[in-house]
Amino acid sequence: MEARTRRRVRDPAATRETILDAACNLLAKDGLEGVSLSAVAHLASVNRGTAYQHFETREKLIEATIEWVSDKMFRAVFGDPATLGERRVEEVDVSALTDRLSEFAMENPEIGRVWLQQVLASPDPSQDAFWREYCGSLRRFASTSLAVPGIDAEVMSVINLAGVFFWPVFARAHAADEGERSELTRRYTHEILRLSMYGTMSAKAFPDVAERLSKDFAKD
């Protein structure tokens, strides 16, 4: 009859990681609603009590999960935070960065959206490393001659990130297999680059809008 469930070997750091990883997967699968301590602990094969030992409350767990996601994302998109300082703005390969971000978003659905939501709602988004880096590099880029003048880096960050994190919702729902999925990823990166280069409206066809833009501009 035996069969007592084996007691987990004592390794707090690893346990914490296990729990966060489980929370992350659950987040990607069912969204925020699906992240209950019961479900997370079960998926991580950890006792609920143990989970509470590591994270005081559900809120704290979610908060920690978001940070964990942010870090994962940072590495996937910008590489190792340690070696970051050395690179130059001019050297940043916009096109490759977009590729990596789209890739990550597609592989980790849901969590990017949840992360963005939390970060934007927080009193100071730049507390978050990924946001700081993303928005910051966009701002630096905007100040170079490589960029069109008049870019609002904050708004552009929101637009870019919102788009890249929402597209997988559509893509994953409409792609039957891996192949179609990467095709849809390609479609997205193509379009975002095309948009960045050429916009959507033929400038000479819209003198009124152009005028409105320059007027808004004067107000700033």
Next chain:
Amino acid sequence: MEARTRRRVRDPAATRETILDAACNLLAKDGLEGVSLSAVAHLASVNRGTAYQHFETREKLIEATIEWVSDKMFRAVFGDPATLGERRVEEVDVSALTDRLSEFAMENPEIGRVWLQQVLASPDPSQDAFWREYCGSLRRFASTSLAVPGIDAEVMSVINLAGVFFWPVFARAHAADEGERSELTRRYTHEILRLSMYGTMSAKAFPDVAERLSKDFAKD
């Protein structure tokens, strides 16, 4: 002592509306997580049993709420569906449409995001009237000479809608009063128009990206 709670006068249609309206408000306040039948019924001052009479299950209620939101949004952005057919593509005022959409998104936070999420995840987004109209008009616009060539209407719809529905998360968290909020709305509409007209990257500074774009293009 008396004080029996008055029984609601019999008016199923109005009751249904009341419930949906409550659900909608709750959605805007607390997101999907906040929409429990208990909370909705309470807010609507309706017995929970009554709510179940109108909506078989929580899922059904949420589904109905999303449709209701879609309809509200449609009217706010495109006007009355009945008088829609008459207008021409060329007559559509892009700039005014953007204004109305941003306005709506700011006034009704959360629900637009949830709506977009549901619609994109559904097997056939064009079942939804708002999506059909938005994406369709973008497609029609793309085929005119007013537009830059090569636009992917579906991707652009996602980018635009994701952006406009996410911006309020940032804006509402960082605006102290009504005035700051409308200023932030203005910032958004300005930037999205600017982006549509001029993009972000100086085309001549990025011959490699331009080449990649034309290559991708050839593959299609």
Next chain:
DNA sequence: TCACTGATCGACAATGTTGCTGGTCAATTG
């Protein structure tokens, strides 16, 4: 007027979740 439909309500069972507590046991440290 009177039966009938169905909108509304109060209560109940089943289930799930949160957070807490007290107990066990492995590792560390003096």
Next chain:
DNA sequence: CAATTGACCAGCAACATTGTCGATCAGTGA
């Protein structure tokens, strides 16, 4: 080696939520 720490676990209490049922009672139509 003994004592202490704290990681881990099982179970409890409080509460929320879902979905269901049977009992009313207001309109409606015969």
